[in-house]
Amino acid sequence: MAILPILEVPDPRLKTISQPVTVFDAELKQLVEDMFETMYAAPGIGLAAIQVGVPKRVLVIDLQEPEEEDGEPVRDPRIFINPEILDPSEELASYNEGCLSVPDQFAEVERPATIHARWQDTDGGTHEEDMDGLLATCLQHEMDHLEGILFIDHLSRLKRQMVLKKLQKERKLKGVAA
Template sequence: MAIREIIEVPDPRLKQVSVPVETFDDELKTLVEDMFETMYDAPGIGLAAIQVGVPLRVLVIDLQPDDPDAEPVACDHDGHHHHHQPTKKEPRVFINPEILDPSEEHSLYQEGCLSVPEIYAEVERPARIRARWQDLDGNTHEEEMDGLMATCLQHEMDHLEGVLFIDHLSRLKRNMALKKLEKLRKAA
């Protein structure tokens, strides 16, 4: 197990489209273990393989529902509670995920991203989806999702297409977010 480096904007790799997983082997299992370790360490609630520089269609999500202070989506960087309870709660792996039947009804969540540190913005997405994906053994699953899980899965799946949550914002809001990030980096 190893914590891998999370790449951040404007790394061009975040814009590439990830390729499907074809071999369900030990290398894939190691990647997924490392992704969980990296995500919990950050801490965050979702991570796509491309965020650790691997352009494969692999996502890990753990909403860690007991944490009252977690950000609605992705990364709460002061994360006090995560460190007191580093327990894995509901780790889930999605390989080659697809979305079927997105609802016409949309929901709005404040989202963040480990690759766009400390920036949060409201993003509108279908409130309910049906998802289909494979597990580490290559078996196919289907599930109806709503609420935070639906939002988080869609957010992570965007990464597979080279899309970040800030790409859903107006150009003005996106530029403001990126300027803010630059300022935060200079201050650090």
């Protein structure tokens, strides 16, 4: 297992359109393991392969939600290879989203509240599930990465510039502190 470096804006590789997985081998399983380790270490709740520089349609998600309020986070690792969304609802849900590639920045993004998702596992088996809540939002956010889209691309130009400026400022401050 290995923690991989996470690409951050404005790295042009984040705009890559990822390619479908066609070979379900040990290398794919290794990539998924490394992505989980990288995501947990960050820490984050979702990661797309392109965020570690691999342009393949591979996502890992673990919402790590506690069983009860204020309880210990419970791990629930989910793997999505070649994911597709069917039947997105017209009803939208708004979440204050963040992204490991846009560190420490958050903004409200609206997306379909419920989706029907289809994906493959690391052995090539197909799965389908209805999703809502944070899982639906997170899967849509991660799937955007496969098309080279970041959550800030859903914001108005003005709002996006504000987020990127704030990120730049915080990076500078960190540089001074270090």
